[in-house]
Amino acid sequence: MNAKLADKIATTVIYVIAGMVALVLFSMLGFILVQGLPHLSWHFLTSPALSFEAGGGIGIQLFNSFYLLVLAMVISFPIALGAAIYLNEYAKKSVWTNIIRTAIEILSSLPSVVVGLFGFLLFVVQFKFGFSILSGAIALSIFNLPLLTRSIETSLAQIPYLQREAGAALGLSRWETVLHVVLPAAVPSIVTGVVLSAGRVFGEAAALIFTAGQSAPALNFMDWNPFNISSPLSPMRPAETLAVHIWKINSEGIMPDLNLVSAGASAVLIIVVLIFNFSARKLGMKLFKKLTSS
Amino acid sequence: MDSITEKIKRQSESTRKDRFGRTLSWTALTFIVLVVALIFAFVLSRGLNTFIANKVSVTDFLFGTTWNPSVVNPKTHQPFVGALPMIMGSFLVTFLSAIVATPFAIGTALFMTEIAKKRGAKIMQPIVELLVGIPSVVYGFIGLTVIVPFMRGVVGGSGFGILSGTIVLFVMILPTVTSMTVDTLKSVPRHYRESALAIGATRWQMIYKVILRAATPGILTAVVFGMARAFGEALAVQMVIGNAALMPTGLTTPASTLTSVLTMGIGNTVMGSLQNNVLWTLAMILLLMSLVFNLIIRMIGSKGELK
Amino acid sequence: MTNPNIDLKPLSEFIVDEAPERYIYDMNSGKHEVAIATKGLQVRYGDKLALSEGDLSFERYKITSLIGASGSGKSTFLRSLNRMNDDVATVSGKIMYRGLDINSADIDVYEMRRHIGMVFQRPNPFAKSIYDNITFALTQRGRYTKEQLDEIVETSLKQAALWDQVKDELNKSALALSGGQAQRLVIARALALKPDILLLDEPSSALDPISSAQVEDTLLELKKDYTIIIVTHNMQQAARISDYTAFFHMGRAIEYDLTRKIFTRPKVALTNDYISGNFG
Numbered sequence: 001m002n003a004k005l006a007d008k009i010a011t012t013v014i015y016v017i018a019g020m021v022a023l024v025l026f027s028m029l030g031f032i033l034v035q036g037l038p039h040l041s042w043h044f045l046t047s048p049a050l051s052f053e054a055g056g057g058i059g060i061q062l063f064n065s066f067y068l069l070v071l072a073m074v075i076s077f078p079i080a081l082g083a084a085i086y087l088n089e090y091a092k093k094s095v096w097t098n099i100i101r102t103a104i105e106i107l108s109s110l111p112s113v114v115v116g117l118f119g120f121l122l123f124v125v126q127f128k129f130g131f132s133i134l135s136g137a138i139a140l141s142i143f144n145l146p147l148l149t150r151s152i153e154t155s156l157a158q159i160p161y162l163q164r165e166a167g168a169a170l171g172l173s174r175w176e177t178v179l180h181v182v183l184p185a186a187v188p189s190i191v192t193g194v195v196l197s198a199g200r201v202f203g204e205a206a207a208l209i210f211t212a213g214q215s216a217p218a219l220n221f222m223d224w225n226p227f228n229i230s231s232p233l234s235p236m237r238p239a240e241t242l243a244v245h246i247w248k249i250n251s252e253g254i255m256p257d258l259n260l261v262s263a264g265a266s267a268v269l270i271i272v273v274l275i276f277n278f279s280a281r282k283l284g285m286k287l288f289k290k291l292t293s294s
Numbered sequence: 295m296d297s298i299t300e301k302i303k304r305q306s307e308s309t310r311k312d313r314f315g316r317t318l319s320w321t322a323l324t325f326i327v328l329v330v331a332l333i334f335a336f337v338l339s340r341g342l343n344t345f346i347a348n349k350v351s352v353t354d355f356l357f358g359t360t361w362n363p364s365v366v367n368p369k370t371h372q373p374f375v376g377a378l379p380m381i382m383g384s385f386l387v388t389f390l391s392a393i394v395a396t397p398f399a400i401g402t403a404l405f406m407t408e409i410a411k412k413r414g415a416k417i418m419q420p421i422v423e424l425l426v427g428i429p430s431v432v433y434g435f436i437g438l439t440v441i442v443p444f445m446r447g448v449v450g451g452s453g454f455g456i457l458s459g460t461i462v463l464f465v466m467i468l469p470t471v472t473s474m475t476v477d478t479l480k481s482v483p484r485h486y487r488e489s490a491l492a493i494g495a496t497r498w499q500m501i502y503k504v505i506l507r508a509a510t511p512g513i514l515t516a517v518v519f520g521m522a523r524a525f526g527e528a529l530a531v532q533m534v535i536g537n538a539a540l541m542p543t544g545l546t547t548p549a550s551t552l553t554s555v556l557t558m559g560i561g562n563t564v565m566g567s568l569q570n571n572v573l574w575t576l577a578m579i580l581l582l583m584s585l586v587f588n589l590i591i592r593m594i595g596s597k598g599e600l601k
Numbered sequence: 602m603t604n605p606n607i608d609l610k611p612l613s614e615f616i617v618d619e620a621p622e623r624y625i626y627d628m629n630s631g632k633h634e635v636a637i638a639t640k641g642l643q644v645r646y647g648d649k650l651a652l653s654e655g656d657l658s659f660e661r662y663k664i665t666s667l668i669g670a671s672g673s674g675k676s677t678f679l680r681s682l683n684r685m686n687d688d689v690a691t692v693s694g695k696i697m698y699r700g701l702d703i704n705s706a707d708i709d710v711y712e713m714r715r716h717i718g719m720v721f722q723r724p725n726p727f728a729k730s731i732y733d734n735i736t737f738a739l740t741q742r743g744r745y746t747k748e749q750l751d752e753i754v755e756t757s758l759k760q761a762a763l764w765d766q767v768k769d770e771l772n773k774s775a776l777a778l779s780g781g782q783a784q785r786l787v788i789a790r791a792l793a794l795k796p797d798i799l800l801l802d803e804p805s806s807a808l809d810p811i812s813s814a815q816v817e818d819t820l821l822e823l824k825k826d827y828t829i830i831i832v833t834h835n836m837q838q839a840a841r842i843s844d845y846t847a848f849f850h851m852g853r854a855i856e857y858d859l860t861r862k863i864f865t866r867p868k869v870a871l872t873n874d875y876i877s878g879n880f881g
Contacts, residue, residue, distance in 0.1 A: 018401055118336055122336065165685070210560060
């Protein structure tokens with residue numbers, strides 16, 4: 001077979017493959033959006049779910065997802081930031097540093113269900129937190145830590161070493177330079193990383209089914225005292241999230257309109273992830289412009 | 295002594311701040327390492343209970359073909375805890391989905407980086423990136439509402455099974471493997487391409503003989519990464535595989551994976567019982583497998599460096 | 602040690618065989634005020650010895666150039682003086698400053714660097730405004746009124762010959778400055794701390810000739826109040842601005858003398874080869 005013919009055949013094959021993949025990916029997105037979008041309404045987004053009859057909403061699940069997301073971010077961000085600073089600014093090349101990096105890599109590749117089981121064992125059972133927002137938020141944080149750490153570390157590493165040298169030559173310690181020079185310069189790319197990771201956390205389910213639980217008790221949205229169990233802010237109440245809800249109603253198969261609810265909920269998940277992805281880039285670019293111009 | 299020498303000998307505020315910051319960030323890092331250690335300690339200690347406290351033999355567990363922990367085998371007076379059906383299930387869906395996904399991912403990545411750069415960057419790139427971030431339950435839901443009924447219509451039966459699981463995982467890992475492959479292909483230096491084309495190679499010869507060869511370690515890493523994701527995926531697979539802890543006899547009969555049995559079972563067993571301990575042993579296998587995948591990725595990485 | 606009293610021969614009679622291996626100018630004769638001096642300085646990167654035997658004294662309110670081929674150890678020497686190499690290398694030996702060995706553990710290196718400042722090859726302003734670039738290090742460690750800060754900004758920018766060009770846009774990002782302006786801002790930033798000694802590591806090598814000349818003018822102006830030690834690969838620059846010159850070769854200070862002597866009749870054959878362009 002001559003080379004020209006082979007080239008033509010191969011190019012065609014690549015076109016066909018890419019076309020098929022595009023078709024699959026497009027039709028998947030299309031399927032969810034076509035099925036789900038018509039079902040979205042103010043009522044669907046705000047009212048509580050119904051188990052045995054049609055017409056239920058996803059209000060509480062939606063609130064839970066965002067609440068857990070915020071808590072998980074509040075817990076994991078400072079830890080990830082600290083760890084990233086140490087790794088990028090202080091750690092010298094040594095066997096220890098290598099072991100620590102490996103440990104973080106392993107944590108990032110752990111199946112999220114294992115993280116969930118660990119959370120179940122330690123927080124739900126051992127610490128007697130029960131199926132609760134608190135247990136769920138900690139499990140999500142553990143799930144989020146390694147990737148967030150890596151992303152912040154990459155952001156810090158992008159800031160030229162010259163900036164650190166400049167700080168040192170002015171008699172500033174590494175910490176002062178990092179805090180006031182390196183971090184501000186890295187903010188755009190850190191923000192992008194944080195928002196992208198928020199998208200992942202928002203859709204995570206396997207780490208939550210045994211920690212935040214699979215039930216969404218009714219909430220009293222007039223009561224914002226976190227110590228009341230029916231308050232939306234209560235950290236000790238069980239909290240099924242949107243992603244867990246999709247999994248649960250489908251595995252149970254009881255809800256009469258479960259396909260519609262799942263499609264609607266999936267559409268919401270995808271739209272939120274879409275917004276996160278989009279705003280991560282926009283926000284990062286905007287911050288970067290603000291930083292480099294006057 | 296002038297004032298400068300006095301100052302230089304005293305500990306400055308910068309030194310104090312630096313010590314504080316160093317300690318603080320070190321604590322954060324140590325915390326993460328501690329969490330990893332705790333996860334290992336907990337899962338291993340629970341998982342090994344099956345063999346230590348319940349005295350199940352390791353070979354019976356790994357190679358036994360019957361899984362029914364609440365029933366005692368009258369011949370051996372041991373419960374049926376053969377985990378081979380789930381181990382097989384997990385490995386089957388993982389390898390099959392990776393085998394199917396690899397050519398698609400490479401083809402799409404080549405399309406995006408070598409054949410149609412503009413369209414690739416404009417249309418495919420955002421779609422692929424978006425799909426990397428789609429929650430796995432969404433994939434499971436699509437599997438349940440589209441793929442399972444489709445399989446039911448084509449091959450009959452319930453529609454649940456290894457094949458449905460494979461298809462769901464294939465679609466799920468495809469964006470990840472594709473986008474990692476794209477990164478690898480992009481990192482092949484430009485002069486490789488130029489020198490190949492300069493000696494009169496066709497585009498395909500350049501791709502096949504130069505680019506793919508240079509990118510092999512990276513592509514392998516992407517595939518192993520996808521496999522690790524597929525192996526550890528719980529909910530999407532659990533929704534379509536049928537959850538029957540039986541030795542897989544075909545690709546279209548209900549089966550189960552390590553993760554699906556875990557998600558189904560952990561809430562229905564009593565802590566400390568044998569039925570619960572064996573589930574932790576399954577979790578331990580998951581943990582060890584993710585170590586193995588990690589090791590493979592490292593080995594590929596170090597081999598790639600040698601070239 | 603070499604004998605400093607070796608008799609001088611005209612360059613034409615210079616015979617390589619009789620040339621000394623090393624010549625180090627004797628600074629400690631009472632009539633010079635020494636700002637900083639090294640004794641037995643050795644720098645190692647891992648197992649590799651990068652610099653040895655750099656016994657040099659630097660006179661106060663003078664400019665001293667360090668010249669030599671790349672890899673000769675001149676930058677390593679300079680960076681050791683305010684311990685910028687601490688993180689990457691092992692530095693042994695003494696660095697005497699105001700009667701103290703500053704290369705010892707009980708010295709606070711951050712405080713020390715405020716008195717021995719440094720400017721690098723590539724301009725490295727912070728991603729902050731021009732004003733904040735200058736005041737940042739100050740406000741990190743002390744309380745200043747707005748008036749005091751304004752005054753410091755103005756003085757140091759004037760010293761660095763940048764004031765007239767930027768006085769109306771002090772709040773502009775420093776990243777918007779041209780290379781030459783940025784480098785002078787960096788010098789102003791170092792001056793704002795009122796250091797004793799200013800170390801410059803090829804400060805004009807990344808600049809165009811005009812900016813480079815501006816930086817040179819600035820340095821000559823600064824000599825009145827500061828001791829300046831500058832690494833340069835540009836021999837004309839060394840000859841133009843410095844009072845003393847040290848020639849480094851393969852990790853050793855080979856010859857150290859008054860600049861006019863180094864450039865007219867060097868005592869060591871290697872120095873002669875280098876400045877006449879026979880190698881490097």
